[in-house]
Amino acid sequence: MVSDKLAKLLILQDRDARHGQLLRQRDSIPAEREKARASIATEEARRKENSAALKRLEVQREELEGRVEDLEEAVRKYQTQQLQVKKNDEYAALEHEIATARAKISETEDDELTVLEAIDQKAAANKREEEEINERIRVFEGELKRLDEAEREVEAAIVAGRDAVTEAEAEVDPALVESYRFVKTQVKRPPYVVPLKESRCGGCHLKVSGEIESGARKGHEIVRCDNCARIVYFER
Ligand SMILES: [Zn+2]
Known part of the structure; x- marks a missing residue:
């Protein structure tokens, strides 16, 4: 007699355990979803930082370009002044200023070339990484979609599992x-x-x-x- 009662009780326990497992499975989904979303946010932050780094280099290049223009303007000013001065030492002083400004122009243009090269490298690196970032985001988005499906499935299984528990319980x-x-x-x-x-x-x-x-x-x-x-x- 007891063995028959027990057999039914063990069936109830089995179904109950399965139901509990499904509930835990469902409860774990929000955390997994959060994790995938956080990973997407990390990738997007990386993309943003890459484009900001490129932007900083471009600003640096513009500054150097502006400095060259200012120096060229100064040279033209000194040359105009040279046309007006009468004394040799004043002329020579302006000549010296012009030479100094031209040296600075050359130096600044070298810096600009270095920055231009850095811009090319950064732009190429960004392009490569952009593809990798997009690929990783696609994976995480796939994960989110999979979680939505898993959630729907587990919800349905929970309803069926609950019914199975009720049925088994009625037998005990x-x-x-x-x-x-x-x-x-x-x-x-x-x-x-x-x-x-x-x-x-x-x-x-x-x-x-x-x-x-x-x-x-x-x-x-x-x-x-x-x-x-x-x-x-x-x-x-
Ligand atoms: Zn015990």
Whole structure:
């Protein structure tokens, strides 16, 4: 008699465990979704930083170009002044200014070439990385889509699983269902119905009392572990 009741109770426990597993699966989805979204945000920040770095180089180039224009303007000014001065030493002084400005122009143009080269390199690197970033974003977006599908599937499985639990529960002796529900309030995780192994509870692994063991062995009634409250049975 007990073995038949027990068999039905074990079916309930199986379906209940499966249902619990589905609930945990569903609960893990938001965190996974957050992770994929954070990864996309990281990739987009990288793309933004790449374009900002290129922009900084371009600003630097414009500054150097402006400096060259200013120096060229100064040279023209000195040359105009040279046409107006009368004294040789004043003319020579302006000549010196012109030479200094031209040296600076040449130096600045060299710097500009260096920056231009850096711009080319950065632009090429950005283009390459852009493709990699897009590829990674595509993967994360695929992951988001997969999570949406998984969520829909698990929601449906939860509904079906809940029905299966209800069906199994209807087959079990009501007093036993009561007992099973009580165990669930006492024990955090399944299993709630466990076999005895060498006089030890298959859940908490502690030795049960002789009374409980003989009760389980006789199989006339359902007994519970005197340590953890799980329903224990003797495997034949
Ligand atoms: Zn126990």
